[in-house]
Amino acid sequence: MTIVRTWTGREAKLLRTAMRASVRDFAAHLGVGTRTVSKWEARGADIRPTPEMQAVLDTALARATDDVRTRFSGLLDEVPSDPMRRRTLVKWGLAATATAGLGAGKLGSAEVATIRRATARLCGLDHRHGGETLWRAGVNWSQQAHLMLERGTYGGRIGDQLLAATGNLQIRTGWLACDAGQHDVAQASFTDALAVARQAADAEIETRALAGLGFHSNLFGRPREGLRYSKAAAAAAARLPRTPRATAASLLSAAVGGARSGDAAEAGKAIAGARRALDADRGDVAADWAAFLSPLEIDAVEATCAVETGHHARAELLFERAIAGYGGAFARNVALYRVRLAQARLRAGAVDGAVEAVDAVLDELDGELESWRVSTELGRVRREIARHRGAPGVERFLDRVRGISAQPT
Structure with a gap:
C-alpha cells in the first residue's frame, strides 16, 4: 500500500524554490494546473498528493540541499522500504524530474551534493531492484550534470568536484544500462566517464x-x-x-x-x-x-568462472556460500547468482536442484526485481530445464513461467 503524506503549501513552495522551478514548470511536473500551485502557496493549505505527485515531490526533495531536507527529516527513508512507493518513485519520479531545476547559474557545494545524492540513490535502488527501469533516470541525471559543467558558473575547487561527481554518476548509469540490456547507452556512459576522468586526472574514476x-x-x-x-x-x-x-x-x-x-x-x-x-x-x-x-562477491565471480571452465561442483559450493551471505540490499545480485547456481546444477545433472534455485528467482521477478540480465540468463536456464521434461518439478516450473509471462504488465 502506498504511503501518502500530507504536505503544506509552504513546504511545496520551499521545495519548488529549491528546484529553481517556475510555478508553471512545477505544476507540469505534478500534473496539476498553475492556478492550483499558486493557491497552495498563497493559502498554505494542506495538500494530499496522489501517489504519482508524491513520487515527484519525494524525488525533488532527494535532490534538495541539506538545509531544505532537514525540514522533511525521515521522509526519504520511507521510500525504498515500501515496494509500491519504490515502483512509483522509479516510474514517475526519478525519470520525470531529473532534468528540472539545475544547469545555468552560480554553482557550489549544494549542487555537487545533489549529484552525489542522486548517484547514491540510484546505486542503492540498482542493487536492490535492478536497472531495467532506472537506467533512463541515470541518463537524465548525466545529461543534467553535463549541463551544469557547461553552463554553470563555478570556481576551480567546485569544478573539480563537479567533474568527479559527474564521472561517478556516468559510471553508475553505465552499470544501470548494462543491467537493462542497453548496449549503446552502457558503452557511451562508461566512455564518457573515462573522458571525464582524464580531464580531471582522476585515476580512481x-x-x-x-x-x-x-x-x-x-x-x-x-x-x-x-x-x-x-x-x-x-x-x-x-x-x-x-x-x-x-x-x-x-x-x-x-x-x-x-x-x-x-x-x-x-x-x-x-x-x-x-x-x-x-x-x-x-x-x-x-x-x-x-x-x-566483499569476499562474497569474489566467491560469486569465482563461481561464475568455474561454470565457464567446467568446474561445476566448485561453482555450486561458491554460489551457495555467496547467496547465503548476501542480504536483501543486494537482491539483484542474489537473483543473478541463483540463476547461475541453477546452471551449475544442471550441468552436474541435478535438475531438481536447478528448479529449486530458479523458483526463488521467479518470486523476485514477480515482485520488485526488474533486471534484463537476470531475465535473460533465466531464459537460457529455462530452455535447458525444458529439455528435462519428466524430471521432478520441471512441468510445474514451466507452468509457473508461462503463468508469469501471461500476466499483464
Missing part, C-alpha cells in the same frame, strides 16, 4: 570506468576485449596509493574475461589478486559504488 567497459564487453560476448579493458583498469589502479576495492573491481572483470576466453589460469590469477586486494583493505567504510565488493 579512470580505473572504474575501464573496469566497467571490461564488464560490458564480457556481458555482450567480447571477452578478449573485456580482458584488455580490465588490464588497462588494473594499470590505472596501480597509479593510486591505496585502492583495494577499485583494484578488486578491475581484477574481477579480468577474471570473467579470462574464463570466457578459455584461459582458466588467467581467471584464477585475477581471482587470487582480487582476494589479496580486499585482504589489504583496512576496514574503511566502503563508498556506495563499492558496497557490493
Whole structure:
C-alpha cells in the first residue's frame, strides 16, 4: 500500500524554490494546473498528493540541499522500504524530474551534493531492484550534470568536484544500462566517464570506468576485449596509493574475461589478486559504488568462472556460500547468482536442484526485481530445464513461467 503524506503549501513552495522551478514548470511536473500551485502557496493549505505527485515531490526533495531536507527529516527513508512507493518513485519520479531545476547559474557545494545524492540513490535502488527501469533516470541525471559543467558558473575547487561527481554518476548509469540490456547507452556512459576522468586526472574514476567497459564487453560476448579493458583498469589502479576495492573491481572483470576466453589460469590469477586486494583493505567504510565488493562477491565471480571452465561442483559450493551471505540490499545480485547456481546444477545433472534455485528467482521477478540480465540468463536456464521434461518439478516450473509471462504488465 502506498504511503501518502500530507504536505503544506509552504513546504511545496520551499521545495519548488529549491528546484529553481517556475510555478508553471512545477505544476507540469505534478500534473496539476498553475492556478492550483499558486493557491497552495498563497493559502498554505494542506495538500494530499496522489501517489504519482508524491513520487515527484519525494524525488525533488532527494535532490534538495541539506538545509531544505532537514525540514522533511525521515521522509526519504520511507521510500525504498515500501515496494509500491519504490515502483512509483522509479516510474514517475526519478525519470520525470531529473532534468528540472539545475544547469545555468552560480554553482557550489549544494549542487555537487545533489549529484552525489542522486548517484547514491540510484546505486542503492540498482542493487536492490535492478536497472531495467532506472537506467533512463541515470541518463537524465548525466545529461543534467553535463549541463551544469557547461553552463554553470563555478570556481576551480567546485569544478573539480563537479567533474568527479559527474564521472561517478556516468559510471553508475553505465552499470544501470548494462543491467537493462542497453548496449549503446552502457558503452557511451562508461566512455564518457573515462573522458571525464582524464580531464580531471582522476585515476580512481579512470580505473572504474575501464573496469566497467571490461564488464560490458564480457556481458555482450567480447571477452578478449573485456580482458584488455580490465588490464588497462588494473594499470590505472596501480597509479593510486591505496585502492583495494577499485583494484578488486578491475581484477574481477579480468577474471570473467579470462574464463570466457578459455584461459582458466588467467581467471584464477585475477581471482587470487582480487582476494589479496580486499585482504589489504583496512576496514574503511566502503563508498556506495563499492558496497557490493566483499569476499562474497569474489566467491560469486569465482563461481561464475568455474561454470565457464567446467568446474561445476566448485561453482555450486561458491554460489551457495555467496547467496547465503548476501542480504536483501543486494537482491539483484542474489537473483543473478541463483540463476547461475541453477546452471551449475544442471550441468552436474541435478535438475531438481536447478528448479529449486530458479523458483526463488521467479518470486523476485514477480515482485520488485526488474533486471534484463537476470531475465535473460533465466531464459537460457529455462530452455535447458525444458529439455528435462519428466524430471521432478520441471512441468510445474514451466507452468509457473508461462503463468508469469501471461500476466499483464
